[in-house]
Amino acid sequence: MQEDDSEGKNVTAAADLTRDRQKRERETWTKVLASLAETRDKRLFAELFGHFGPRIKAYIIRLGLPAASAEEVTQEAMLSVWRKAHMFNASKASASTWIYTLARNLCIDRMRKEKAVEYELPEDEVDPSPRHDGEHAILEQRMKTALGTLPEAQAQVLFLSYYEGKSHSEIAEQLGIPLGSVKSRLRLAFDKLKTHWEAQ
Amino acid sequence: MMKIRHHFDDATLIAYSSGSLPQGMAVLVGSHLHWCEECRERASQADRIGGELLEAIEPVAMEPDALASIMAMLDEPEPKLRSLSTERLDSARTGLPLPLASMLGKPLDQLEWRRIGYGVQQYDLKLEGPGATRLLRIAPGVSVPHHTHRGNELTLILRGSYSDELGRFCVGDVADVDTEVKHQPIVDTDEECICLIATDAPLKFTGLMGRLAQPFIGL
């Protein structure tokens, strides 16, 4: 942990350092995936699995699948990383973005199949948000570091979209704001991130 | 070459990228992306948000034997589902964008259209989940009844064109509208217009506000 009593400046500097480290890591994993595509070296795949497997699993659990299904979908996703590695283009996307899209698509397919069951549940069991309350603050911080410095309200709508798979209407209802405000927050957040990425 | 003038809202591309669209809307977005490089570029930026969040997430440990069991699967032959090249063929044969072509499995003219009014035919894709997804086939000069929306409505033009309060929409164009928009499209050439329309869940109103509001919006 960082010292709790550091001044605002130090906190910002620490966040910058974390961001730099994350950027370097991202580039490293992109290189690993690109060379897996060329060499088909299973040791490289095992490295990618060690890094991305537990992250994909965490992401899928957040979207609402039970841990056992999340484990299976993660295996499927990593297997398609292996099988589709030749289609990865490092000039177009980073490894984490490319793997994210594979995992997302497989997760959507699986959720569609399991959806019928979910509709049967009473409403208070469907809503997954209460169980995230404890870790919420930490996640928010990690996410902010990852996404640059977005205002709280904008980070929140991205969080609900990507980490909880909520639709615009569901977000509007949960936050008690109009649908139009959800959309404009998303647009603003997206613009800020694009500017932030261009500056990097 | 198709000249596309109407595109998706960034908010819609974010919903697509975050996996939070109902199936029909996702097929519609994927279909436009198949044709539109501009939206494809923006969608990949939105995917990057997902990538960054995947890096930042608190990992959850895999089962102890996970690595061993996946390493054992690497040499297994890939199961052959429908190959991508078959789907490409469908897409080329029907002139439809790939996600829609593989979902319909046949050309537009061979679908079982159902007449729902003067000059208007419908084909319901009957997808699971909230909202509705259908194809509308509208005769020249006919206009679709005036309507407003609950939630979001996406339209992708597949044949012909129409005009409404928002402008003129031709093949490849999308209309991306929500509750605030009232419109009345009219087919504006002597060619019929076929479009794919997908909506999401009707807005749910809960609590006192909802009970007060519902009688006025005719739920």
Ligand SMILES: [Zn+2]
């Ligand atoms: Zn477009």
